[in-house]
Amino acid sequence: MTRSLKRIAAILCLLLPLAGCVSFTLAKGGESIDLGEGVTVRPPSDWNRLSLGKYEYWTLDGLRLQNILFVKGAEDGEAIVYRRRTTEDEEKDTFPKYRKGMTLLEIRELLESTWARQEFHRVRVTRFGPASLGGSSGFEIAFAYDTKDGLEMRGLAAGAVVGGKLYLAIYSGTRIHFFERGEKDFRAIIESYRLAPGQSARARLPAPGASVGRPATIAARR
Amino acid sequence: MDGRGRIPGPAGAILAVAALLVLGACQTTAHHTRAKLPPEPEKRRIVLLPPDVELSILHAGGGNEINAEWTRLARQNLSANLAERFGRINARLVERKASAADFGEDAKEVQLLKLHEAVGASILIHQNQGSMLLPTKEGKFDWSLGPEARYLKRKYGADYALFVFMRDSYASSGRVAAMIFAAALGVGIRGGVQLGFSSLVDIETGEVVWFNHLARASGDLRTPEGAAETIDVLLASFPK
Amino acid sequence: MIRAARYSAALLSACLAGGCAGDDTSYYNRALEKNGEVVSQNRESGAESTPFPYDLADLSPAHRPDPKSDEAGIWYHMEKVERRIKTAGERYRNREVNAYLASVACRVTGSYCKDVRIYVIRAAGMNASMAPNGMMSIRTGLLLRARNEAQLAAVIGHEAGHYLRQHSLQRLRDVIDKTNSLVFFNFILAAAGIPVAGDLAVLAALGDIQAYGRNHEREADGYGLLLMSRAGYDPEEAWKIWDLTLREMKATKDYEDRSQFLASHPEPEERMAVLRKLAKSVKTDKTTDIGRERLREIVAPIRAELIRDELNARRFDAFEVLLDQLIADGDNLAELYYFKGEMRRLRAKDDDLEKALAFYAKAAQAPGTPPPGLKRSAGLVQYKLGRIDAAKESFAAYLKDNPQAPDAGIVRHLLKRPAK
Numbered sequence: 001m002t003r004s005l006k007r008i009a010a011i012l013c014l015l016l017p018l019a020g021c022v023s024f025t026l027a028k029g030g031e032s033i034d035l036g037e038g039v040t041v042r043p044p045s046d047w048n049r050l051s052l053g054k055y056e057y058w059t060l061d062g063l064r065l066q067n068i069l070f071v072k073g074a075e076d077g078e079a080i081v082y083r084r085r086t087t088e089d090e091e092k093d094t095f096p097k098y099r100k101g102m103t104l105l106e107i108r109e110l111l112e113s114t115w116a117r118q119e120f121h122r123v124r125v126t127r128f129g130p131a132s133l134g135g136s137s138g139f140e141i142a143f144a145y146d147t148k149d150g151l152e153m154r155g156l157a158a159g160a161v162v163g164g165k166l167y168l169a170i171y172s173g174t175r176i177h178f179f180e181r182g183e184k185d186f187r188a189i190i191e192s193y194r195l196a197p198g199q200s201a202r203a204r205l206p207a208p209g210a211s212v213g214r215p216a217t218i219a220a221r222r
Numbered sequence: 223m224d225g226r227g228r229i230p231g232p233a234g235a236i237l238a239v240a241a242l243l244v245l246g247a248c249q250t251t252a253h254h255t256r257a258k259l260p261p262e263p264e265k266r267r268i269v270l271l272p273p274d275v276e277l278s279i280l281h282a283g284g285g286n287e288i289n290a291e292w293t294r295l296a297r298q299n300l301s302a303n304l305a306e307r308f309g310r311i312n313a314r315l316v317e318r319k320a321s322a323a324d325f326g327e328d329a330k331e332v333q334l335l336k337l338h339e340a341v342g343a344s345i346l347i348h349q350n351q352g353s354m355l356l357p358t359k360e361g362k363f364d365w366s367l368g369p370e371a372r373y374l375k376r377k378y379g380a381d382y383a384l385f386v387f388m389r390d391s392y393a394s395s396g397r398v399a400a401m402i403f404a405a406a407l408g409v410g411i412r413g414g415v416q417l418g419f420s421s422l423v424d425i426e427t428g429e430v431v432w433f434n435h436l437a438r439a440s441g442d443l444r445t446p447e448g449a450a451e452t453i454d455v456l457l458a459s460f461p462k
Numbered sequence: 463m464i465r466a467a468r469y470s471a472a473l474l475s476a477c478l479a480g481g482c483a484g485d486d487t488s489y490y491n492r493a494l495e496k497n498g499e500v501v502s503q504n505r506e507s508g509a510e511s512t513p514f515p516y517d518l519a520d521l522s523p524a525h526r527p528d529p530k531s532d533e534a535g536i537w538y539h540m541e542k543v544e545r546r547i548k549t550a551g552e553r554y555r556n557r558e559v560n561a562y563l564a565s566v567a568c569r570v571t572g573s574y575c576k577d578v579r580i581y582v583i584r585a586a587g588m589n590a591s592m593a594p595n596g597m598m599s600i601r602t603g604l605l606l607r608a609r610n611e612a613q614l615a616a617v618i619g620h621e622a623g624h625y626l627r628q629h630s631l632q633r634l635r636d637v638i639d640k641t642n643s644l645v646f647f648n649f650i651l652a653a654a655g656i657p658v659a660g661d662l663a664v665l666a667a668l669g670d671i672q673a674y675g676r677n678h679e680r681e682a683d684g685y686g687l688l689l690m691s692r693a694g695y696d697p698e699e700a701w702k703i704w705d706l707t708l709r710e711m712k713a714t715k716d717y718e719d720r721s722q723f724l725a726s727h728p729e730p731e732e733r734m735a736v737l738r739k740l741a742k743s744v745k746t747d748k749t750t751d752i753g754r755e756r757l758r759e760i761v762a763p764i765r766a767e768l769i770r771d772e773l774n775a776r777r778f779d780a781f782e783v784l785l786d787q788l789i790a791d792g793d794n795l796a797e798l799y800y801f802k803g804e805m806r807r808l809r810a811k812d813d814d815l816e817k818a819l820a821f822y823a824k825a826a827q828a829p830g831t832p833p834p835g836l837k838r839s840a841g842l843v844q845y846k847l848g849r850i851d852a853a854k855e856s857f858a859a860y861l862k863d864n865p866q867a868p869d870a871g872i873v874r875h876l877l878k879r880p881a882k
Binding site for chain 1: 358
Binding site: 099101106109113116119121122125126137139145147148151 | 872
């Protein structure tokens with residue numbers, strides 16, 4: 001089996017459960033949506049949800065056009081994308097993993113190397129700074145990339161480490177039209193993002209005396 | 223393929239799942255938001271973006287390849303048929319000669335073409351039967367390339383852009399696929415397989431005003447008559 | 463139906479490569495012995511260098527197949543692929559690099575220069591492939607592994623050898639079978655939102671699979687030597703690039719990779735030995751160009767990002783072999799020691815973190831210019847080792863040198879952690 005076919009087969013097998021058993025459900029605009037793992041958000045308008053346990057995809061028009069990936073608490077040794085457990089050693093060894101104790105600088109590296117591994121090309125980070133997510137101190141990152149096919153994309157992400165676990169919300173969409181279509185909603189979703197009290201209590205609060213000023217929230221940016 | 227015609231291994235799984243994902247029980251499914259084009263002739267100009275068409279054949283000597291001559295013929299037949307058809311509904315096919323975009327030099331057009339492909343794929347997967355339906359699009363057909371599509375309007379002096387994508391096979395590789403499609407469709411297929419989609423985009427607004435996809439076991443693009451028949455099917459319920 | 467079965471078997475079988483004729487090392491000499499003449503020179507005697515009597519008339523320049531022919535279909539298919547490659551995401555658009563590689567390829571392919579088009583693909587690993595319509599793809603990883611322009615020419619000449627001997631056509635029929643199905647179903651895969659779909663899978667197929675038999679590889683090696691010598695390059699450089707590849711392969715624990723490569727290529731040791739021997743017989747006093755400086759100049763400004771690509775592949779042991787070779791070459795040692803440190807920081811096993819710090823310190827003292835992230839990486843490691851004061855110092859130094867860095871905000875945030 002050639003490597004390309006093998007890869008395609010692996011990815012297709014990955015999607016098999018989606019094709020057969022999983023479908024999109026409606027996330028109603030204006031309502032508080034419980035994503036599980038303690039995460040709730042409130043989208044301003046209707047979105048389509050595809051939940052895969054700890055990972056969840058939202059889209060308006062289709063995953064290839066724009067999507068939000070929610071990572072709800074990746075633990076030490078876990079990757080930040082949904083993958084079916086595979087026996088291929090190659091996959092195991094080379095997919096970047098989140099490690100407990102990672103600083104935000106390393107989390108940025110984790111994102112970039114995951115994107116490289118997913119064959120995002122010409123990845124450019126245009127903004128990377130401290131921000132808060134769900135009341136916890138974290139980061140926000142703005143980026144752009146090309147798909148393998150050369151379709152230009154834009155992205156926006158927010159994340160935080162809470163209780164040793166990594167929470168992410170990564171939005172990306174085509175530079176032409178589809179990124180814009182969901183951008184406002186994404187910012188509102190980030191502002192509405194809440195982690196259940198149980199999780200927050202274990203949050204790593206900023207140390208006494210540590211001040212970053214008022215952390216910028218994504219919602220505040222235009 | 224073993225004696226019983228089953229394809230072993232992951233390749234078989236790919237084909238099976240692919241078939242299940244895209245092909246419903248129907249052979250064609252047309253969507254449109256507009257049954258009619260505007261009445262004014264100067265608003266009925268249609269540019270045909272590079273049709274992505276491929277015809278392939280298995281020779282007796284073994285080995286499958288794209289047949290360049292047939293593909294060339296198919297494209298010719300397609301263009302001729304469309305010009306004539308549009309003439310009948312008083313629309314005009316705008317000629318698009320080889321463009322800088324074909325050589326990757328018109329970056330804007332290239333991006334729009336790639337975007338359209340992604341939109342077409344999304345329509346196929348999300349708008350038809352199957353488990354990938356999007357609840358927010360239930361009962362609606364709401365797809366657009368966005369206002370940047372206006373670039374094509376300026377470039378070609380047209381009001382609409384027609385995209386055609388076709389894969390057509392007449393022999394064994396098609397039979398290989400067809401065996402799987404047959405299983406998915408519950409149909410016995412002997413000949414080749416024809417697979418394609420076509421969309422009409424209002425390049426003032428970017429809106430996809432008409433979309434059709436085609437998957438069937440017959441059809442022959444190599445002759446003018448065959449092309450006419452295929453286009454009849456592909457362009458079913460095309461706006462008048 | 464037997465044909466169909468065989469075609470399908472070829473499509474699905476794990477072994478697309480593998481020549482049928484068995485292993486035959488005389489294939490190396492084929493290039494040299496065309497028309498019954500073996501080219502030999504006597505350098506010591508200062509004899510007049512003879513023009514090479516080999517005959518490359520198998521494929522005349524500007525060859526265009528008859529549209530009705532079987533070959534035309536393949537050509538058409540490759541043209542479609544090429545159109546996609548032009549605007550593909552993974553294409554490396556750096557003008558200088560593209561122009562440079564095109565000029566080297568032109569020199570190597572001589573009268574076939576106009577037939578050949580180079581596409582540079584941004585990817586780790588050393589890979590080049592050539593399609594029967596003259597489209598050549600070269601991975602940026604090759605630029606790190608060629609020690610000089612002559613070695614680059616050897617690889618390009620090797621690929622051109624496949625093209626000139628129409629190995630591609632012979633094998634590509636099988637590859638097209640498979641990729642035609644890929645392209646055929648690419649449309650469906652695309653609909654399913656599978657990201658790897660696209661005609662690039664075709665070129666990936668061509669590159670990864672090395673869809674030539676071992677004898678074809680040997681023949682291409684021979685032609686590579688001839689072409690590079692004809693262009694004035696020193697043929698004694700050719701075997702060296704295989705030496706590095708072999709050392710990298712030996713360091714890697716990925717057995718599957720290794721065996722897949724060996725299924726379609728002769729053992730690197732064999733190639734090295736034969737290339738060394740044959741080089742002596744084609745070398746003349748006119749074939750002395752090595753071109754170390756020219757390559758070095760092209761690579762220097764982009765080397766850090768290429769090394770980062772290799773590091774991201776996370777094959778740490780092979781990576782170290784490559785890095786050590788670059789260190790032996792001696793260019794911009796500060797940058798290289800920085801990456802020695804980065805590798806350990808990312809691997810983070812046993813005493814890697816301590817070793818990383820040592821390398822960062824070495825980089826700070828070494829000749830050359832380290833990348834701007836040196837102090838930041840040092841600070842990060844110190845932070846992880848609990849040496850908060852040292853970390854703060856490193857971060858402060860980083861901020862001083864890079865006040866406008868995109869991550870300055872985050873680094874300042876880290877600076878404010880309390881001292882332990």
